Amino acid sequence: MSDKNPIRRYDGPAGGWGALRSVAKHLIEQDVPVSGARTLLSANQPDGFDCPGCAWPDRDHTSTFEFCENGAKAVAAEATKHRATPELFAEHTVAELARYSDYWLENQGRLTHPMRWDAASDKYLPIAWDEAFARIGEHLRALASPDEALFYTSGRCSNEAAFLYQLFVREFGTNNFPDCSNMCHEPSGTAMKAQIGVGKGTVQLRDFELAQAIFIFGQNPGTNHPRMLGELRQAAKRGAAIVSFNPLRERGLEKFADPQDKLEMLHNGSTRISSDYFQLRIGGDLAAVKGMIKRVLELDAQAQRDGAARVIDTAFIAEHTQGFDAFAAEVAAEAWDTIVAESGLSQDEIERAGDIYAQSDSVICCWGMGITQHKHSVATIHMIVNLLLLRGNIGRPGAGACPVRGHSNVQGDRTMGIYEKPSPAFLDRLRDVFGFEPPRHHGHDTVGAIQAMLEGRCKTFFGLGGNFATATPDTEATHRALRRCDLTVHVTTKLNRSHLVHGRDAYILPCLGRTEIDLQAAGAQGVTVEDSMSMVHLSSGINAPAAPQLLSEPAIVARLAHATLGERSRIDWLDLIGDYDRIRDLIAQVFDDFHDFNARVRVPGGFHLPNAAAERRWINPQGKALFKAHAVPTDLPVHRARASREQPVFTLATTRSHDQYNTTIYGMNDRYRGVFGERRVLFIHADDIAALGMKAGDWVDLESLCDDGVKRTAARFLLVEYNIPRGCLAAYYPETNSLVPLSSFADEARTPTSKSIPVIVHPHVPARGRELQSAKDIGLVRVD
Template identity: 75%
Template sequence: MSDERTLRDYDGPAGGWDSLKSVARHLHEQHIPVRGAKTLLSMNQPDGFDCPGCAWPDRDHTSTFEFCENGAKAVAAEATALRAGPELFARHAVTELARYSDHWLEGQGRLTTPLRYDAATDKYVPIAWDDAFTIIATHLDALPSPDQAIFYTSGRTSNEAAFLYQLFVRQYGTNNFPDCSNMCHEPSGAAMKPQIGVGKGTVSLQDFEQADAIFIFGQNPGTNHPRMLGELRAAAKRGAAIVAFNPLRERGLEKFADPKDALEMLHNGSTRIASDYFQLRIGGDLAALKGMIRHMLERDADVLASGAPSLLDRAFIDAHTSGFEAFADDVMAESWDTIVAESGLTEAQLRKAGDIYLGAGKVIACWGMGITQHKHSVATIQMIVNLLLLRGNLGRPGAGACPVRGHSNVQGDRTMMIWEKPPVAFLDRLRDVFGFEPPRTDGYDTIGAIEAMRDGRAKVFFAMGGNFATATPDTTATHAALRKCALTVHVATKLNRSHLVHGREALVLPCLGRTEIDMQATGPQAVTVEDSMSMVHLSAGINAPASPALLSEPAIVARLAQATLGDRGHVPWRWLVEDYDRIRDLIARVFDDFHDFNARVRVPGGFQLPNGARDRNWHTADGRASFRAHAIPVDTALHRARAGRDAPVFNLTTVRSHDQYNTTIYGLNDRYRGVSGERRVLFAHADDIAALGMAAGDRVDLESLGEDGVRRVARHFLLADYDIPRGCLAAYYPETNGLVPLESFADQARTPTSKSIPVLVHRPTPEASTASRDIPLDVIV
């Protein structure tokens, strides 16, 4: 396809007929038109399986089929008839496979047998399960310290697998648990836990039915959480204000056609979503929030001076919060000039947003990774919570905080203590229940794990799902770190790039998917997951396994633990996986909130975990929710990169296409942004393109301006004219991950700053010397 045919305008709504067509095409490509439809109808049902995509909740997990385009693609990708069996690896050496694109790798289908890397032939070859576990156990036992092993976890891992996994690893002797939370919503927990006593959202789906206004910061639900559009559509139809703060104009925040609404589909109709859309600059959210709050404080002072009641919830502030006066003084000391300059919005726009908030009785604030992947993410989230606290919008119906998490059980894995910084009380409970002394030293997070492998302090890398080599920042450095390992192991359903970036020895262990029947000694099993709103429910597959050689994730953990620990720790690993109720009984002994786990989770819809902030019980240092003051940052990496440099320095944010989920690339299209057949696209304002002396359709290179002296370049991007503020750019993840320095991460949370990368834009240049750290261009086959 030519460049001229790659980019076009898209004026349709999110959802609608185009979504149904896209799903039908994807089902056909995966060779499962009949079985795929049956599988989709069993998704998110009481006797079916939980969607392996995002963590957006379902209404009591008992509703009729709720259509979601990306969820359907995730299910189809897992239920595909395509197979990546031993014959694929017999045909292709690893170095050859590494030349192919992520889309091509995904398209080879399901893995069918355990694989071992054979260095002599540079190929993966089949290996028996017992032999694979023996290799891993031998490596682990040979390490001078358990802390030289790293155990990564993807957010798709079930509660049962995650619990066994953390128990095994802590009995082995380390807290090295980097996980996908470290790369996405770590700042949400780091911000909210000290401020309101919980690191999770405080709302339920029922709150969306009652909210007068929903504020959405740094999130694109149309692509990343399509089922959320149903709630937004219903809120918009009943007149709730939906206020979007986002640098890019995103179709899912503008209008939506619900494929389940026969009348809307029949008439090609749609529903307007955002009542107000504020296109702030990338990273301008903290300044925008502070401007809104300053306006509210100014208006409140005026009404108080006139003798009228306060516009703030003074009773709530007095009874439930601390730090208000110092916070208010800090806000009023911030100048409007700074607020406007750093937010990219006008004073009038910010005052309007503040008035919308003041005019709403009940407000929900949502945010996504457009907030969490910045240097000042924690401060920004605490400012969102400050906004809610001002009018008592926490702990009452129709109001609250809603961090919208990604992968299907990323929140549940953290609840099961897949965490490198486990609380003392949890470690004490492990000791008391299982009779061993767990390690007390904090482990490596994702950044720390890469540094440890790079520096030779870690020798074994084990990944329970995910695509670590592709999802992480500083691609060249991460790949080099993984290749220094003595052993890398990946548990996976499909081939991905991480399997091709391997240690001296390497294993790929294929596991069951969420859609498949998990047959154990006592019969078919169900696992549990926790959604973004703390609902825990069962998930049971309905499809036959892709291969008889597949093991479930709990079975893989149990057999690895048995091979490594033997009878140490006195945990009957193999017995536990004969019946997952036994695992849940252990979970209930360790976590009080999971009491009567097996009985409560079998109630249709499952059960909701307690949340102190939802009940206005603040589990904080002083027993109150706290206002947190933060200055608007005016000396960031972007400010410093622009200082004294004549060439224009842009702020690049990474985004997902509509044909991907996390690192999984379903196709090369991005319908809502008008892109087809292409992923190396750079979205820019038309005036910025002209100022560079270029035109839409030109190819360019990107050079990031890290402060570590390392040159990082991503090549051959197609310039696309897009509605985005001047000075801002957007490009797809993970193609631009290599531009993010390993040392650039969020304060207090260490999340990569993938949403704020200072870059230069160049015309294409010849390949740099091998001494440079350039990002290779994928070969799309």
């Protein structure tokens, strides 16, 4: 631990001077060149690059400052002068590197050469690109079946790379496409596709200017999507209601100081964000939303009795929906006692939220991974959409569904065909355009991929970006699965844990970053990305590559395809990467919505992909938006665990720190929660600490409870008193991913249940030779 007093109360707003100081600190720590300011000013600009951080859309490409604090951290991490050269690997065996922290690995800097693991020395050694591709292609061709290979995709991959990747893999012969969507917003797509015919959000950025109310569920924009705070700030200033549902008090949902507002900065001012903040229990969102719906239906019934205007939109319901009567009857039958008990909110609080909804003519509902990573996540999203349908809040200005995705192109990857369950129509189009018959059977998602590796059914793992070994659940099982592989390959910019948890043969293939110039035969190339609101735009790097040996992601995919498929392929892979316009021409042939792709994407700001639900066209078998009834769940794993134990059973949610993007650790601080220099912390209510017979500053171990009977533990976490409901805990991932059972995932969507882990808390038992630090040594203070 780098700080003797890691817990210090933070009362400031999100953003403000703290954000500016943080940006400066990270630029200095990463030794970003003097051109770093120019690099930041090129983020999210028409002639610049798309920020490699979150997928929040850009306002209008006219502001000089289109980056946020955490976007600046991402840019600094990529533009760093630090280099992880072959000399680093010559000095350390893999076993030695594995003993370092994820933070240390990240800070070794940009990888510069392709590397192959040498079993005799347990070191990564340099290898020429041609030899690497030839050896990997030989591995793939030697498999008994293409289905023995897995092809993982990270959400930061460009549209061009993703399209080539899925094309190569399907021509190779498999649909094994586990990807990061499987671990985050898969329930959003699953729920909305069945209910309203599209798996994407229905709003655009301009709708935030018109909404009378914005409801935010299970999301922390201050850390995960800081640029969203600008939209919320403007909405709050014009009087829109902003209603937040979150177990933790998150600073970004409370108040925000815009670093671009000179007066606000000069006077240390801030803007209140949430007009109402409801701290429900972890996993209680379905019950809370159902309670709101119950309230709206009760208000509507009262209006009918009084002869007043209806509260629900009967015309919209009659013309555009199906199943309302049965749904309304099921809601009426749900007891308020159950709703209150499972939500953790009072009936008065739920009714107030319902009243705000009923009184607002245009409503946006936003949600993040606090909704999607539960067993009942699909049902919860159905309930949120039900709420919107009640008053016709889909398909009109200032209203709609807004799943806020994380990675900068996770939505685009899925649009390009990165999906283990492709539609027959998409496969038919690939066949017609490229002249080969793609595989029709479904492939493995992330959970299925780990299970297949464990069972020896999949023997090769190829990762296009990401940090699979650390991002996935059930860490011990995942590591064991990867080590069973004959081959593991990772395309990456920096060293991470996954490169050290490898198969019997292993490669690291370093690629260009989003900020760097991609020079091909036809000149400097741009790639495209799709943001969280279906805007597609160009991204062009401005910095010299970190090393002359680096290849772009499209080039790596194309050269691997060429080396693997050879004369068998009908596609001239190497010609495609000479000019990415050729790739985009092929994308336009496969996807009708990308017609005139090259011309439309060169318009500043790009173009918007059509959304049928936003036009009130419902592309599902019923041809209508569906009301979906669900009972409030009362038999989840945490219910069963509490029924079988006398000792307190808590619900643990994993979360990011503020100096973190997914598994990338930029720093050791979580400023908004008052944590400095420490990551192994456990946020807990003061009364729960007392009930355990402990005190803030004690160290504890965690044990998760699962129906499979496997004991999973995570050791040595610092108890931090925090404003969180009783019975609920929060801790950072990936430190607590080991507690998430591989067998525990969302119904229908199979997303790991990382936000609802039943756990028990034990006093920490130090490992031999390690002393336990006491609260006296640390000097803790309360954090609200």
